[in-house]
Amino acid sequence: MSNSDDLVQEMQHLGDHVEPTQALVHRVCGHRVRLDQTLEFKLEFVDGDTQWIPDSKCDCEELISAYCHSNSLRTAYLFCRVSTKDQARGVSLQTQESALAHAVRLKYPDHHRFKIVTATCSAYTSIPRNLRRVADLTKKGDVLAAYNYDRLGRNLFEYLPFLQDLHARDVTVYSHETDSVYGEQSLTFMEGILNSHKESQILGNRIRRALHWRLTVRGDEHVGNVEYGKMYTKADDGRLVVRANDSEQKIIKRVLRESRRMTPETIAHRLNDEGVLKRKKKWNFVMVKNLCKKFNTN
Numbered sequence: 096m097s098n099s100d101d102l103v104q105e106m107q108h109l110g111d112h113v114e115p116t117q118a119l120v121h122r123v124c125g126h127r128v129r130l131d132q133t134l135e136f137k138l139e140f141v142d143g144d145t146q147w148i149p150d151s152k153c154d155c156e157e158l159i160s161a162y163c164h165s166n167s168l169r170t171a172y173l174f175c176r177v178s179t180k181d182q183a184r185g186v187s188l189q190t191q192e193s194a195l196a197h198a199v200r201l202k203y204p205d206h207h208r209f210k211i212v213t214a215t216c217s218a219y220t221s222i223p224r225n226l227r228r229v230a231d232l233t234k235k236g237d238v239l240a241a242y243n244y245d246r247l248g249r250n251l252f253e254y255l256p257f258l259q260d261l262h263a264r265d266v267t268v269y270s271h272e273t274d275s276v277y278g279e280q281s282l283t284f285m286e287g288i289l290n291s292h293k294e295s296q297i298l299g300n301r302i303r304r305a306l307h308w309r310l311t312v313r314g315d316e317h318v319g320n321v322e323y324g325k326m327y328t329k330a331d332d333g334r335l336v337v338r339a340n341d342s343e344q345k346i347i348k349r350v351l352r353e354s355r356r357m358t359p360e361t362i363a364h365r366l367n368d369e370g371v372l373k374r375k376k377k378w379n380f381v382m383v384k385n386l387c388k389k390f391n392t393n
Contacts, residue, residue, distance in 0.1 A: 120141070124139050160234065176247075177214075194242060196211070199240045212225050214226060234264075242271050247268075262277055273287070315335040
């Protein structure tokens with residue numbers, strides 16, 4: 096394992112999905128440095144119990160951010176984004192994390208916390224939820240780092256006030272690939288995001304034209320993803336038509352049948368244990384409940 100990969104293991108992740116444990120924490124009442132140079136915090140829970148919890152296992156970032164600010168502990172948030180989980184082009188999340196973990200520690204050695212924040216979404220129409228969340232938590236002296244401009248965003252009109260607000264609050268916004276800081280190289284930042292904006296517009300127009308052609312010229316029945324239980328098939332004339340997906344229909348019937356005597360949680364666990372996935376994703380109780388609500392006609 097490389098040094099950068101080792102650093103990633105030491106970093107703490109704030110990803111797309113976290114357990115809702117924050118409501119159990121009343122306050123942060125202490126911190127200390129572990130042997131691996133990461134932090135752990137003394138948390139007081141609502142029942143009065145106190146425990147030392149490694150930063151990687153804490154899910155009370157709002158409380159920790161406020162505590163760090165009041166104790167002069169600076170945080171560097173490392174924002175890593177891809178558009179889709181199966182993104183083939185560009186730089187993967189793992190590559191971004193490894194590069195940022197190494198570069199930001201070298202560039203900002205006086206910072207005490209390094210928190211990796213991940214997002215899997217487009218950043219053209221709006222600011223990703225996780226990015227907005229950590230940006231709202233940043234305090235004077237903190238760092239918000241990204242692998243490159245376009246990882247932060249691709250819409251100049253959305254990101255100009257966003258970046259200006261961070262700069263006004265003395266939060267450093269850093270692009271690793273260009274080794275530039277907003278405020279010191281603001282024009283370079285704006286040019287980078289403007290170019291990303293133009294690229295996204297060109298791609299969006301190309302996709303819209305392709306979808307219009309499929310519907311109006313080729314005569315496809317539908318474009319985009321089809322609902323669970325259905326699938327595309329190609330007709331003799333080349334059109335895409337929608338028909339029942341036999342294997343998914345069997346799973347739907349099984350879930351509806353088992354829902355009469357099992358909880359959604361139990362059904363989800365059974366399906367996952369048997370390796371029966373929902374289009375390559377593991378089942379959860381919400382998926383099962385929604386499926387039952389949609390297809391149960393009883």
